[in-house]
Amino acid sequence: MIPSPLHTGRLVLTPEDPYLAPEDPGDLIQQLREIGFAGERLGQGSTSYMVGDQFMKLVTFMGCSPAIQSAPSDSDEPFCHLVQSGPHPLPIFLSGRNTTAPRCEACRKRVPQWQGIMGDWAQDPADFAATCPHCGHAQNPANYDWRQSAGCGRYMLCVENIFPQEAVPSTRLLNELQWITGNRPWHYFYIQE
Ligand SMILES: [Zn+2]
Numbered sequence: 001m002i003p004s005p006l007h008t009g010r011l012v013l014t015p016e017d018p019y020l021a022p023e024d025p026g027d028l029i030q031q032l033r034e035i036g037f038a039g040e041r042l043g044q045g046s047t048s049y050m051v052g053d054q055f056m057k058l059v060t061f062m063g064c065s066p067a068i069q070s071a072p073s074d075s076d077e078p079f080c081h082l083v084q085s086g087p088h089p090l091p092i093f094l095s096g097r098n099t100t101a102p103r104c105e106a107c108r109k110r111v112p113q114w115q116g117i118m119g120d121w122a123q124d125p126a127d128f129a130a131t132c133p134h135c136g137h138a139q140n141p142a143n144y145d146w147r148q149s150a151g152c153g154r155y156m157l158c159v160e161n162i163f164p165q166e167a168v169p170s171t172r173l174l175n176e177l178q179w180i181t182g183n184r185p186w187h188y189f190y191i192q193e
Contacts, residue, residue: 008078009192011059011162012094013169013177014153016185018142021087021155029084031180037173038082042072047084051159055080058173059159062166069161078161086155090125091142093118095150096191098164102144106137117141125152148189164190 015021022028029049032038036054051070061068069079085092095118101110109132111117117130121141129138142152149164157177159167169188177186 008161009096009098009163009190010083011159011167011169011188011190012151012153013157013159013173013186013188014151014155015177015181016187018091018152019154020181020184021153022181025084025087025155028177028180031176035176037176042081049082049084051080051082058170060168060170062168080159080161083158083160084155085158086153088154091152091154092125092156093122093142093150093152094156094189094191096193098190098192099150100147102141102146102150104132104134104137105139105143105145107132107135109134111144114141114144146189150191151187151189158191162190164192 029038033049033052035058036052037058039050039052039055042048042050055070056068069077070081072079099114101112101114103110111130111132113133118141121128121130125142128140128142130141131138174186174188178184
């Protein structure tokens with residue numbers, strides 16, 4: 001099955017703590033180059049990088065024969081590469097067509113009004129509490145459980161042109177990211193445009 005090129009997406013890696021960002025993103029990229037996850041920078045001053053020569057070992061692709069294009073082509077087709085977002089002073093929220101309503105951490109019911117809530121949150125992401133419409137529990141929506149369909153963070157490493165659930169970061173990659181950032185765990189989600 002060939003996915004439509006119109007529906008591009010990305011795999012997003014970010015610290016589990018949405019308020020945490022690496023102290024030195026340049027150092028993080030350098031370490032990711034050393035393990036072969038990241039490759040050459042895509043143009044001077046760019047925040048984008050080619051994938052490295054160990055990329056296919058650090059990310060597991062579902063399906064029998066993934067046709068991953070990892071270099072720009074003459075025909076301008078989408079290709080798999082890395083893009084840094086941040087560090088932002090405060091967390092940003094990423095969502096897509098695939099985003100589903102998050103669950104309240106107390107009653108586990110879905111919060112269908114999430115779009116309005118996240119709009120309000122973006123005005124004051126440092127110190128915002130949303131009240132659950134079901135049980136009244138107040139929580140910062142930066143910590144909602146989106147089940148890998150959205151997320152918040154001050155620093156995000158995006159693997160471009162990956163479809164939701166098409167590729168899963170290996171334990172080794174997540175461990176490396178954790179190690180690089182002072183043993184703070186990372187997680188991941190998918191955005192489909
Ligand atoms: Zn609730």
